[in-house]
Amino acid sequence: MELAKNQEHTVTIEGYGEGGMGVARVDGRVVFVHGALRGEKCRVLILKTLKSVAFAKVLEVIEPSSERMESDCPYFPRCGGCTYRHMSYEEELRLKKQRVQDNLSRIGGSDVTVEEILGAQDTLRYRNKAQYPVSKDGRVGFYRARTHEVIECEQCLLVKSEADAAAEALREYMQSCRVAGYDEKIGRGLVRHLYVRSNAAGESLICVLVNGDKLPQEETLVALLRGACPKCTGIVLGTNTKKGNVILGNRYRTLWGSDRLEDTLCGKTFRLSVPSFYQVNRAQAERLYAKTIEFAGLTGQETVLDLYCGAGTITLALSDHAKKVLGAEIVPEAIDDARENAARNGVKNAEFFCGDASDVAKKLARENLRPDVITVDPPRKGLAADVVESIAEMQPERVVYVSCDSATMARDVKRFAELGYTATRAAAVDMFPRADHIETVCLLSKLQRKEHIEIEVAMDEMDLTSAESKATYEEIREYVFEHTGLKVSHLYIAQVKQKYGIIERENYNKPKSEDTRQPQCPPEKEKAITEALKHFGMI
Structure with a gap:
């Protein structure tokens, strides 16, 4: 049956797509369902059809999930401020962590595992x-x-x-x-x-x-x-x-x-003007910045460059752990605030530049500046390609990427990988409980040339099985997404391949120690990967 607008169907929700929409299938066609939870059986109305997917809304929840909740807000879901007031906070956190993991894998081509998601203690009236x-x-x-x-x-x-x-x-x-x-x-x-x-x-x-x-x-x-x-x-x-x-x-x-308004964050006092960038959730911002400092791996001897520094919140938080910190921001009022904030807090090792991140990065690269660590906290659109290139030209040992959009961050992670920086750690911080956004921090480490040598080896020398040579991980991921709307990581593909006897050689998918905990492939993704392996004749 061809899917058409205003049709009704009974579906089972297999997982979540972008924006927290439930993902179901009707005659093999992916249907995104507003307001449906994973595992639920629902009667839905088709609202819109596209070439490969359709969109629907819930008419009736026939078998509700144990994670479903009654909304505590009279304006939900009409108001667009919240996305997840119909589910438990625990389910929201699982959904958000999986989204970050999937974006890093599918868009970023990275096998880094999202270590944790730091949930908020307060989910009400947290926005400042x-x-x-x-x-x-x-x-x-x-x-x-x-x-x-x-x-x-x-x-x-x-x-x-x-x-x-x-x-x-x-x-x-x-x-x-x-x-x-x-x-x-x-x-x-x-x-x-x-x-x-x-x-x-x-x-x-x-x-x-x-x-x-x-x-x-x-x-x-x-x-x-x-x-x-x-x-x-x-x-x-x-x-x-x-x-x-x-x-x-x-x-x-x-x-x-x-x-101006004064506030305290990470033990520092900040004076904020209207246009100053400042995290909206103070308690979670402190946890995010603590994770940023941890990923930066500072000993007190480093020079750190902080791009998109706003009023200097991350810059000044880093100042206690570095020899020198440099902050750059395009908003003049924010830079004025940053300089004033440094002076008010007695920070002597901070310097601030006003300008576009791309221009500042290029200027500092031309001046042969070699910061040990660069931190970035760009707007939702992520980094421009020339900013990524300028950062790589400065050859820092580490780049710590703070992001409010894991999809654009993942795109940039892939760009960094092409320039010699690989994602080695990632964590998520729920800065916006009940809303759709999730904050992510990712550590990108410079590959050491002595440890990474490109070689060319003939296939017969690699002892490849016919199954191993049929499809790449990227081709399998693209097939799964195109046919199911699900995003799967290299790790999940490796787990399913091993289950069917396609033995992985020693590689980045294998844990370094026996007790290393890795996320296991969910059943719905295992099924989708299995179908892809069959399609490519690998099983």
């Missing part, structure tokens, strides 16, 4: 930064899932309570003063976003982003915000007249109080 879009009719809330339609949310379980209070104050101001919200389709209207940053002491810095340079009755807005947020330390007006849905602009004016 909230950004509320404002609709043309004055709604203040969050975008509906996969749209730019604003859903008004009176209470969000991810953000601090003062952010909710500030949102209610802005609604009252816009209604009482008849101020229009922004229509991003036509570029008209005034109030675009509300931005609230909070610290560990419960203080907050509030910024209202507008399509202009001023607001009517600004004193009324200030009074309402101060009344709603007694521990507010500053209120800022940000100008953003560019069309589209970009949040921050490039001009700021202080309406009241300070335009």
Whole structure:
């Protein structure tokens, strides 16, 4: 039967795809199901069909998973802020760790094993930064899932309570003063976003982003915000007249109080402006940075270059463990904050550069700078190819890659491998409980030429079996993904091959010690790999 829109089917969910969607199959065709959990039997409605896959939603959960939960949020799943309020936190962590592992394997071509995922102790109100879009009719809330339609949310379980209070104050101001919200389709209207940053002491810095340079009755807005947020330390007006849905602009004016907010992280005090990059989950950020320091392997004698340093949080955390630290960031205000933060904390071994990471990396490479370790924490799009090349030109012993998107990180891991750097360790940190994103830190180590020599050997000298020569690991992985939507690692393929007597020679898939724990191939992936081996005539 050909799959078509509006058809109903009963399916069993085999695993998870991107965005936490359940993966099922109908007559061999992969179907991604919104809101379904692994192991569930569901009646689904086909929403959309493509050449090789289809998308569906759950009409009825016939046999629910033991990991399914009732959502504790009245806006879920309409609001796009959360993805996993319908499952246990333990299942969410398993899903996220597997995604990182699969991305490193399938996209990065790496056999590194994700050692652990550091789950959060607090999964409620952990975000120290909230950004509320404002609709043309004055709604203040969050975008509906996969749209730019604003859903008004009176209470969000991810953000601090003062952010909710500030949102209610802005609604009252816009209604009482008849101020229009922004229509991003036509570029008209005034109030675009509300931005609230909070610290560990419960203080907050509030910024209202507008399509202009001023607001009517600004004193009324200030009074309402101060009344709603007694521990507010500053209120800022940000100008953003560019069309589209970009949040921050490039001009700021202080309406009241300070335009900076102080917070503590890893034993350091930071002063943060509105555009400064700062991790949104303080407790998990400290665990992420501790893992970064561990992977860097510092003895106190190294020079470390930190690209995309923001306000200097990672740079200054590294400063206690290195001889010298250098930070680079394109946002001028963030570099000003970083320099001020270094001075406030008495850090004498830190230096900061303002500029694009690519330009800074090229400049330092031309100047023959040879840092021992380079850390990177790029935006979601990852590193540009020329940045990867410039980093490799500086020949650091180690590169520690911190990422909020394991797919783009995995792409860059593959680029680094082509330039002599291999992924040797990886860990995941759940910075965003209940949301779809996962933070990853990966150690890339420089291959030692004496230990890695390329040789050319004839196939008969390698004693290859006919099965071993039929298909590469990459071809098997591509076949599995194309036909099932599942992502499998080299390790899983090796395990299944060995099960069928295709003996692996001594290689990177074999543990170095007998008690080394390795993840075992899940049944649904073993079945998919087995089908691929049959397809290639290997079994």
